[in-house]
Amino acid sequence: MKKTSIYQKIAPIYEHPANCLFYQRIAESLCQLINEFAKHKLQSIHHILELGAGTGLATQVLRRYFPRADILVTEPCLEMLKVAKEKNISKVKYLVLKAEDAPILRQKYDLIFGSFCYHWFKENTAMRLKKCLKPAGLLAFSIPVNCADGVLGNRLLIKIYRALKTHYGLSLKPALNFKRILKEFTDFNLYYRLLSFTETHPAHTWGQILRSRGSWQCLFGKLAKEAEMLWQEYSTKNEIPLKWHIMLLVGENNEKIY
Secondary structure (H helix, E strand, O other): OOHHHHHHHHHHHOOOHHHHHHHHHHHHHHHHHHHHHOHHHHHHOOEEEEOOOOOOHHHHHHHHHOOOOEEEEEOOOHHHHHHHHOOOOOOEEEEOOOHHHHHHOOOOEEEEEEEOOHHHOOOOHHHHHHHHEEEEEEEEEEEEOOOOOOOHHHHHHHHHHHHHHHHHOOOOOHHHOHHHHHHOOOOEEEEEEEEEEEEEEEHHHHHHHHHHOOHHHHHHHHHHHHHHHHHHHHOOOOEEEEEEEEEEEEEEEOOOOO
């Protein structure tokens, strides 16, 4: 199942209250990192390309930090983009577009921004995106990564993985590997940090929340439904904490200005 078809199905539940808080918190942290890394050049950011914008939750945060910039909001799923348009964010244009196809755009941007979407892109997309940046332009992404810890929700996900591995030979994708992700940005002057926080929700709502974020599909691929069923089976406590680890990174195009 392709990412676009996944989000066609979950678009109606994407803006679950827990998701709104989740996505905007991450986008806020990413914008703060941009501010910290490139405070000297914030006034020169006039044109922004947002990738994987979903329903515009991060776009709202991006607009607050860059009130005067023109933003091209892109998302491969039309249904998600329709919801984003309903937010009526000023000075924004919308385009159905995959991140990997961004180089077809003629304009070069001061900032390319993507919150919690890079893990869906094809490998080495960062190198392709470099063609869309102005010299000394910035790209910024927030990317979930795998980190070992003892939080109950994370232990349940590991238990599910082991069960599916035993029955189906499932192997985890390297997409969320910290070192592998950093290698894709070696051609940028890079600044990054790890954002970690814990969410706690009733066991019976976690399934829907993770489904609406595409987490089951991202982690378990074709076995997403089986993984969600095992979660419900293994969830014996009412309130379950789950810890997220998000890599926040800002890269500067090291192409020289002539």
